[in-house]
Structure formats: C-alpha cells, structure tokens
Amino acid sequence: MNLIEKNKIEKNKQEILVGSAKLNYETQNKFDKNLYMLKYMRFNKAYTHAISKKPFNTLEKEKILENFKNRYQEYRNNWINALKVKNKSKPLSVDIEIAAICDLACPHCSREFLVTPDKLINFELYKSIVDQAVKLDVPSVKLIWRGEPLLHPKVKDLIQYAKESGIIEVIINTNGTNLNEKKANELIDSGLDQLIYSFDGGTKETYEKMRPGRFKKNKFEDVYGNIKNFSKIKKTKNSKFPITKIQMIMTKDTRNEIDNFYKIFNDIVDDVTVTQYNERGGGINDLLEKTKEKIIEYLKNNSLPSTTPYMVDIDNNIFVSLKRKPCEQIYQRLMVTYSGRVGMCCHDWGASHGIGYLSKEAFKEDEDKKKVEDKINNNQKGFELLKNAKKIKNLNEPSNKIENLEEIWNGDELAKVRTMHEGHRIDSVPVCKDCTFKDTYSWEKINI
Numbered sequence: 001m002n003l004i005e006k007n008k009i010e011k012n013k014q015e016i017l018v019g020s021a022k023l024n025y026e027t028q029n030k031f032d033k034n035l036y037m038l039k040y041m042r043f044n045k046a047y048t049h050a051i052s053k054k055p056f057n058t059l060e061k062e063k064i065l066e067n068f069k070n071r072y073q074e075y076r077n078n079w080i081n082a083l084k085v086k087n088k089s090k091p092l093s094v095d096i097e098i099a100a101i102c103d104l105a106c107p108h109c110s111r112e113f114l115v116t117p118d119k120l121i122n123f124e125l126y127k128s129i130v131d132q133a134v135k136l137d138v139p140s141v142k143l144i145w146r147g148e149p150l151l152h153p154k155v156k157d158l159i160q161y162a163k164e165s166g167i168i169e170v171i172i173n174t175n176g177t178n179l180n181e182k183k184a185n186e187l188i189d190s191g192l193d194q195l196i197y198s199f200d201g202g203t204k205e206t207y208e209k210m211r212p213g214r215f216k217k218n219k220f221e222d223v224y225g226n227i228k229n230f231s232k233i234k235k236t237k238n239s240k241f242p243i244t245k246i247q248m249i250m251t252k253d254t255r256n257e258i259d260n261f262y263k264i265f266n267d268i269v270d271d272v273t274v275t276q277y278n279e280r281g282g283g284i285n286d287l288l289e290k291t292k293e294k295i296i297e298y299l300k301n302n303s304l305p306s307t308t309p310y311m312v313d314i315d316n317n318i319f320v321s322l323k324r325k326p327c328e329q330i331y332q333r334l335m336v337t338y339s340g341r342v343g344m345c346c347h348d349w350g351a352s353h354g355i356g357y358l359s360k361e362a363f364k365e366d367e368d369k370k371k372v373e374d375k376i377n378n379n380q381k382g383f384e385l386l387k388n389a390k391k392i393k394n395l396n397e398p399s400n401k402i403e404n405l406e407e408i409w410n411g412d413e414l415a416k417v418r419t420m421h422e423g424h425r426i427d428s429v430p431v432c433k434d435c436t437f438k439d440t441y442s443w444e445k446i447n448i
Contacts, residue, residue, distance in 0.1 A: 034072075037243075040240040040241070041068050043241060045163040086418075092331075093139075094138055094333065095335045096126065096130075097145035098120065098152045098155065099148055099152045100116055100145070100338045101148065102146070102148045102175070106212070108251065112386060112389060114350050114389055114392050115386075121152070130167065132406070133405060134165045140167065141169075143171070148175055149174060156187070159187070164191075173198060176197050176198075177218060177226070179226040179227070188233065193243065198246075199223065202257030202258065204221070214383075231244065231269065246273070248275070250275065258274055294318060295310050309441050311441075319445050323441070324442070325424075326426070327437070330345070337351055337365065339359060340361055341357060345435075350392040352392050352431055353429070353432075354396055354413075358408075372386075
C-alpha cells in the first residue's frame with residue numbers, strides 16, 4: 001500500500017506557508033498589493049517624477065501612467081510565471097544590500113551561523129547599480145539582504161535616487177528598531193513603495209526572546225510604538241505609500257500567538273503574514289514533539305533517509321518530498337552584497353555561489369569577514385551573541401573581472417545553473433543541493 005497521498009497543498013494554506021498573504025480568517029479580506037499598486041500608480045514617485053520633467057498635457061500624462069501600469073503588471077505576471085517565461089533579457093528585481101550590519105541577534109537568523117561583515121554600501125556603488133538596473137528596465141529593487149537597512153544614514157537618499165531614476169517598486173525590510181519619527185517622515189517622503197516589518201511574537205515575552213538586541217536591550221513596546229507611530233504619521237500626511245506589511249516566523253515559540261499577533265497589528269498595517277520557519281531551513285527539533293515522532297516513524301517505516309525534506313502546514317498536516325523541481329529565482333532576481341559581489345538567490349545567504357562582481361571592493365569581502373571573526377573570538381561587545389557564526393566556504397568563484405548587471409545576468413555562470421535546473425540536475429549545483437526553500441520541492445501529503 002502506498003502511504004503517500006498525492007495531494008497538493010491547499011491554496012490558502014500555501015499562501016500562509018509562503019508568507020504572501022494575510023492569514024485567511026473568514027472575517028477578513030486579503031490585502032492585494034498588486035491591485036493596490038495599480039490603483040494608486042498616479043501617486044507612485046517614479047511616475048510623478050517622470051511627468052514633472054516637462055509640461056505634459058493631460059492626455060500625455062494618462063499615456064505615461066498607463067505605461068507604468070502595464071510595465072508593473074507585466075513584471076508581476078512574469079514573476080509569478082517565471083519558470084514558464086524563463087526571461088533572460090533582464091532580472092525582474094535586483095536586491096541591493098545597503099547595510100550588512102544588524103543591531104539584533106535573532107536566534108533563527110542566518111547571521112547567527114554565518115559570519116557577516118558589519119558594513120554599509122558605498123553611495124557611488126549603489127548609484128551605479130541602480131543606473132545599470134534602469135538601463136535594463138528592471139522594475140523593482142529591494143534594499144535588503146543580510147542586515148538592517150535603516151542603519152544606513154543615507155537611506156532616504158538611496159530610496160529617492162531609485163525612485164527618481166524610474167524604478168517602479170522600491171521595497172525595504174526592517175526590524176523597526178530604528179524607525180523613529182524623523183526616519184518615518186523620511187521614508188514616506190522618499191517615495192518608498194513597501195515597508196515590510198519583521199516582528200516575531202504576539203507577546204512581549206516571546207518577541208524579546210526571539211529578537212534580542214546586540215548592543216542594547218530590544219524592547220517590545222519600543223518597536224511596537226515605532227510601527228504604530230509610523231501608521232499615524234502616514235495617515236496624517238494622507239500618503240498612499242508605502243504599503244506596510246508585517247510578518248512573523250512561526251516556530252514552536254510563536255505558533256500559539258498567531259491570533260494575538262494578528263489582533264495587535266491588523267489595524268495599523270496593510271498586511272499581516274505568518275511564515276513557516278522550516279520552509280527555509282528550520283530543523284526537525286523546531287516541530288512539536290508529536291509531529292517530530294510521526295515524521296521519524298514514517299521515514300523509518302518507508303526506508304527513507306533522515307535527510308528527506310519535510311514540511312508541516314499550519315494545521316499540522318505533514319508533507320514529504322521525494323524529488324526536486326527547477327527554482328524560479330534564477331529567472332527572477334539578482335542579489336548584490338554591500339561590496340558588489342553578485343549572488344543568484346536570497347537563500348544563498350553568504351553569496352557562496354558567486355556569479356559575478358560589480359566592484360573591486362567585492363574582492364575584499366574575505367578580509368571584512370576575518371575582522372568580524374576576530375571580534376567574535378575576542379567576545380567584543382555586540383559580537384558575543386554571534387559565537388556560533390562561521391565563515392562559509394565559497395562554492396563557486398567566477399573569474400576576477402568587473403562586469404555590469406546585464407553581463408552577469410546573461411553570463412556563463414548563471415547559464416550553467418539554469419541548464420542544471422532545467423535538466424533536473426539540481427543536485428549538481430552544490431548550493432542548490434542543500435537548499436531547503438520549499439518551492440524547489442514537489443510536496444506530497446503523507447498518511448500516518
């Protein structure tokens with residue numbers, strides 16, 4: 001008897017797992033970011049800047065607005081259908097790490113395990129990256145990767161430069177610790193399109209356990225107050241942007257606080273989301289004990305290795321995967337570190353599979369990592385909480401030449417990876433072989 005039921009994950013549950021939508025409460029409507037962006041495109045700073053360049057008449061303005069809407073819709077359609085489209089002319093998004101430094105030491109963050117330099121991006125390098133993205137007609141940039149972007153002193157200028165250059169969508173992820181009144185006004189005035197808060201826990205106790213400060217105590221009431229005040233300032237300014245979203249990672253510590261998390265934020269942000277921790281590498285020990293026992297028993301009874309990928313949805317249904325599928329990220333985005341080293345995926349935290357360089361500064365990243373490693377070993381303040389962090393091995397090193405985004409996107413390094421994925425040889429790419437991103441697996445529900 002086949003113990004595997006070939007049932008797909010229900011769409012509403014998949015949305016919760018992916019972290020793409022509000023919790024599907026019957027009494028609540030899901031927030032649709034794409035519809036919102038289209039509805040209020042005339043308030044998008046890229047558009048308002050475009051029509052300010054010369055005195056356009058009403059008809060001309062409407063044509064430009066329609067063009068912005070069409071470009072945005074095309075971008076979202078291509079993003080969703082990345083594996084069908086296999087767009088090789090340009091990335092749909094460029095993620096730029098404007099700050100690798102972070103003021104928190106969250107136990108579930110990859111910074112706790114991988115040495116990450118406490119560095120900020122150079123403004124000139126940033127402008128060069130944005131200029132290259134604009135030349136390629138890249139519609140979206142995300143100013144985040146391994147750090148806290150609001151720690152960059154010129155974050156307003158960085159956002160504003162991208163918007164005035166014509167980038168339709170600019171997104172920032174923040175922990176909210178530095179979101180004071182001055183910063184809130186700057187973000188709203190800059191033209192930022194979406195502000196995503198990472199906030200783990202529906203109570204003070206859990207939040208402060210999940211998000212401890214590196215240099216000083218991080219307090220629930222301070223960050224909650226920052227988020228609430230941002231909402232107030234945005235309303236006072238009567239601003240349509242940025243769209244606000246808050247997300248919590250569901251672990252054994254937070255799973256019983258989902259209702260309260262939703263309750264305390266529902267009225268002050270546009271979108272509330274809970275994301276499964278184990279979709280991006282959580283271990284079996286993060287599961288409830290009964291669930292853990294069931295998985296171990298199932299794997300044993302079916303002669304499957306302990307490394308078999310698994311996933312548990314919000315209702316404790318268990319899924320396993322016996323095969324991989326191509327990843328959409330190699331057709332969606334490029335990741336750029338603070339120094340200009342280019343990676344191909346947000347799950348390759350340290351850009352261990354580098355695919356190119358945009359700056360000579362990128363060749364110095366190992367030196368930057370060594371400095372952090374020394375501070376950890378010396379228990380320097382702010383680094384004692386990172387004692388488990390280790391330098392990662394570079395799994396792929398492209399040739400030491402400086403290229404632009406277009407050359408890297410269409411270059412040999414990324415082409416090799418795409419060929420492996422399309423040929424169902426994903427395990428031939430070392431960084432992909434060990435990846436636990438759930439969308440690269442075909443999931444099957446199991447009966448236990």
